[in-house]
Amino acid sequence: MATANETLDDARLDETFAALANSTRRAILARLAEGAASVNELAAPFELTLPAISKHIKVLEHAGLITRARRAQFRPCAIDASSLALVAGWAEQYRHIWDDRFDRMDDYVLALQNSKHRKRDDQ
Amino acid sequence: MATANETLDDARLDETFAALANSTRRAILARLAEGAASVNELAAPFELTLPAISKHIKVLEHAGLITRARRAQFRPCAIDASSLALVAGWAEQYRHIWDDRFDRMDDYVLALQNSKHRKRDDQ
DNA sequence: AGCGTACTTTCCATAATAGTTAATTAGAGG
């Protein structure tokens, strides 16, 4: 099960991390964490042109970090948690490395680390 | 305090996320989570040439995700948690978005979200 | 229909990435 999805997860992580590897896009995300916004609203704080922001938004959307709606001529953006959760989950894998206390680490993390052959039923 | 370091953190996050936006590099990191390894050992599982792996390692090192030593003609690599913790911390900011339960959320996260003017004493 | 607002797309330039092969550095050891 895990092996088949590994390339899919890999591709998604590639896209997600690449989308996050830009401070403009992270700032857009931070703004959207406070609530939905239009493209013009999102562009306001930056010195970039609207097309540039539009492209950044497209990258975020394609990475699944935001979703978009259509209201009149506006295309409001809203943050989408799924890819963000993917990132958090990915990083959690390594928590034991920087946090020796193993406080919140359970079998899940161990299972992930050497999961090549194992099979699990939950999640 | 926060404002001054924001560009520094931004640059570091740029580098870190960019380094992680590649499945080969993430695989190298996963391997190193199990223990230190030489460049040849790290290269073994891949179909890439050694120079390609060498460059990936350089990217990881520059992003602070790994550290390197010198032992004879070997340059063993070891995982470094600091940048990984940075990523985890960054993602945690948004935990409340995908995890409505707010279980483990404290004032820290709220403070981060609208932290432009606020000042705090703890960490 | 025509105008204004809100975006998006296209085209272009530039720079960064990812990979290759070939050459180079560095140390171990006969």
Next chain:
DNA sequence: CCTCTAATTAACTATTATGGAAAGTACGCT
């Protein structure tokens, strides 16, 4: 000194990313 192993650097190519300017699309309004 010579050679083997380990790894990096150099030089080159191809693809992708980031940005701007200009043109195009979409919708609401009068």
